[in-house]
Amino acid sequence: MNGHAHATDGTPIAYQVRGDGCPLLLLAGQANNHTWWDPIRADFHGTHATITMDWRGTGDSGRPRSAYSTPGFADDAIAVLDALGVESADVYGTSMGGRVAQWIAINHPGRVRRLVLGCTSPGGPRAHERTKAVRRTLALPDAAARREALEDMMYSPRWRAAHPGPRTTMGDPTMPPHASRGHLAASDGHDARDALHRVAAPTLILHGSDDVMTPAANAPLLAELIPDARFHVFPGARHAYFEECRPHASDLVADFITI
Template identity: 60%
Template sequence: MDIAHQVRGSGPALVLLAGQSNSHLWWESVREDFETRHTTVTLDWPGTGESAKPDVPYSTRGFAADVVGVLDALGIERAAVYGTSMGGRVAQWVAAGYPDRVSALVLGCTSPGGEHAVERSAEVRRALAGPGAGRFLLELMYTPEWLAAHAGPYHTTGDPAMPAYARRRHLSASAEHDAWDALPGITAPTLVVHGTDDVFNPAANAPLLTERIPGAVMHLIRGARHAYFEEFRREASPLVLDFLDDRS
């Protein structure tokens, strides 16, 4: 499959993995935080951006194979992996399935999936399916104060050019994710990051991941919602960089 990818910066390789139904633009507002110390690699998930958009089943495990394929194409043997939201689900499979390729792992605002995960509430699900869903999604991503001060555009609410069938395929891939049994086999040093006020992917998933992955450490960002890495970048980016520097 043709997977578009982007490379910027210099230093040890760092793969940045975006959320569900989003292209590499998910990282655009904060990517520069990492570029002076890392060669950053992003990609457009199948169905998004400039990547191929086949109408076939997608899975987080399959997306992990796509990530490794991009690393192979770039000649990168080993990289740190930072995945957020669905990207964090994919990152779990990259670390579990390809341990020799991952030097360090950061899992942001994500979940182990399956029956052990803490799912969003029925109230949130109903609001996302009803009128005004677009505005509600923004409010799940950012605090009211941030939204009042930033008019957009926002790159965390989905690729607007994504075909409807691909959106459905992404939703299924994320919903069917279940890496619970694989998590104890992850050997990469792991940092779990989550906003305390995230109800889109409930913050209760962070300790589940931390306890399940050997040696993992957790950092909760107080007051942050799902897009903590953007709104709270002054805390989140240095946190991740310091973690990676200590393990490079």
């Protein structure tokens, strides 16, 4: 089932529902749409109906020029749950989606049954952010070189050699420049550190050990900030651990959300 919710500012937010069972909201990374989850969403359909959404600025959602922020994206996600009549869901967010998931759990605690945060950061001045060298690489003027660098940050060389693609985590090519800038500003401006003690949902944190997009040192930091959270790091994995470490990563999530 596909449809549209409407955000508080009227922006249409596209959503997609697959499978049957308890609701599981899946939140994609920066500058990506719902296809980010295509390789693994079926892993959860034995017990859950998966709900994905296109961030504003991507996919079939509206593309306003107003300010973008992770709390704002969280409100968009709540609009999707409201449109579907979902009172409470398990929430699994990766990368920027993990930043957004933090605000859903902080500002809407009754809407989150269990929380999974993948390859993400609490933000703020004490978080472990990507280096200037990584930022320069991601800003390479040559599109082919930039894509090659991004793919290398997402997946280990060994996995890439065995899995030639296509990839669904390389960004939404239809995004207008203002939306791309808005997503970057939202991720860079995220800072939930001082509010994470308010997360009430049981929380699982997952990360790849070799992630340079969002360094793995953020996993224990998040676990320290969120009450009773636990974390797991996948040796040798990079940013897209959820795909490279399948089925182990999906099994950990599935076990956690079916308790």
